[in-house]
Amino acid sequence: MGQKTVIATLLVFSLTIFNLNTKAGQASKPPQAKSKAEYDAYYEMYSEKDMGKKARLSDRFLRSFPNSEYSFSAGMIGLRANRALGRHNEIVRIGEKILTDLPQTKIKSKIGILTQMINSYQQLNNIKKTVAISDRLLRLDPKHLPTLLRLSSVLPLVLPDTPEEQTSQLKRALDITFRAKEQVNIYLNRPKPPKVSDSQWEKSRVNLLSQIHTALGAIYFYQKDFRLSVLEYQRATELVKTDGTSFYKMGNSYLYQAEAISEEITQVAQSNPSDASVGNEKLSQYKILRDNAIESFAKVIALKNYVPTEILEAAKTNIERLYLHKNNNSLVGLEALILEVGQTLNSN
Numbered sequence: 001m002g003q004k005t006v007i008a009t010l011l012v013f014s015l016t017i018f019n020l021n022t023k024a025g026q027a028s029k030p031p032q033a034k035s036k037a038e039y040d041a042y043y044e045m046y047s048e049k050d051m052g053k054k055a056r057l058s059d060r061f062l063r064s065f066p067n068s069e070y071s072f073s074a075g076m077i078g079l080r081a082n083r084a085l086g087r088h089n090e091i092v093r094i095g096e097k098i099l100t101d102l103p104q105t106k107i108k109s110k111i112g113i114l115t116q117m118i119n120s121y122q123q124l125n126n127i128k129k130t131v132a133i134s135d136r137l138l139r140l141d142p143k144h145l146p147t148l149l150r151l152s153s154v155l156p157l158v159l160p161d162t163p164e165e166q167t168s169q170l171k172r173a174l175d176i177t178f179r180a181k182e183q184v185n186i187y188l189n190r191p192k193p194p195k196v197s198d199s200q201w202e203k204s205r206v207n208l209l210s211q212i213h214t215a216l217g218a219i220y221f222y223q224k225d226f227r228l229s230v231l232e233y234q235r236a237t238e239l240v241k242t243d244g245t246s247f248y249k250m251g252n253s254y255l256y257q258a259e260a261i262s263e264e265i266t267q268v269a270q271s272n273p274s275d276a277s278v279g280n281e282k283l284s285q286y287k288i289l290r291d292n293a294i295e296s297f298a299k300v301i302a303l304k305n306y307v308p309t310e311i312l313e314a315a316k317t318n319i320e321r322l323y324l325h326k327n328n329n330s331l332v333g334l335e336a337l338i339l340e341v342g343q344t345l346n347s348n
Helices: 003-024 036-047 051-064 071-085 088-101 107-123 127-140 145-157 163-188 198-222 226-239 244-271 276-302 309-326 334-347
Strands: none
Touching: 036 051, 036 071, 051 071, 051 088, 071 088, 071 107, 088 107, 107 127, 107 145, 127 145, 145 163, 145 198, 163 198, 198 226, 198 244, 226 244, 244 276, 244 309, 276 309, 276 334, 309 334
16 A cells, blocks of 8 residues: 555546546647647557557658647657557656657646656656656646656655765655645545545545555655654554554664663663663663564564565564564564564554
8 A cells, every 4th residue: 555556546536637638738729630640640550559569650651740739649649549559658758758859838738748748757666767757747836746756756765975965855855745644635625526426535545544644754754863753653553454564664763772772771881881771771771662663563564464575574584583582582572573563553
């Protein structure tokens, strides 16, 4: 769940609105062919049912008739055909060509094209381009919710090298996430669309709010504010109890706090070994954080069907290390603990 589900839902919404506007993407009057050859080429492309052939005919039309009044429609046909074929490199190429060659394209259509390009760049795992095209879209529509949500989750994952640049980017990510939160609240405070069922509306509400909390959790984590990170991941998992990835990240936030306290305990023992009260207080804090981390990782393992393999394996490694430290270097009782945690999740 989480990011991909929400973005996919919002992408469908954006593309629906986009497709309603593509017919009027450039001008209100119908386009006219300048020759019979141009008209025949357009009609052949428009009528073709095979998406592979349709994509090739679109590309051929754009090359053969670069000044055609049908250029926008031909480009849109090419985008739709390549989207059906999953050809993301072609989608971004055609999208960029339309935006460059036809600058008079209406803003709503530009937003739809940029949305498709963003989705394709993300599918291609090109995060820099995803961010760059998202920024272009936000210059057209600063309140575009799908793009705000996408950036809020992507920016913390592609931090620059220097501490100063990292601080700046995380600050920007936080600002964008709060902007997204504002738009989510506006969206959810509107009347429910008549064709949307109560269960669909509730699912949308939960997914959108969860997306905000997981984004904030990641930002605070990379800002090393682990206490706030835990709070946001708690809110996310209260909304979606099967969000094993957020439980894993929550566990890491607890773990980092526990390790920091462990270092403090070592320093106290070295600098003032006679003051047992400070050491005992720190030890109590450490145990609470360690046990919270163990419980969080146990939830990840209990939700193994909902998390990626790499996260599941990392959770197993972390919980075994922490449990061995807690239980006198023994894993006896760990399986029972994970089972108990899983039953608690199922009962809620």
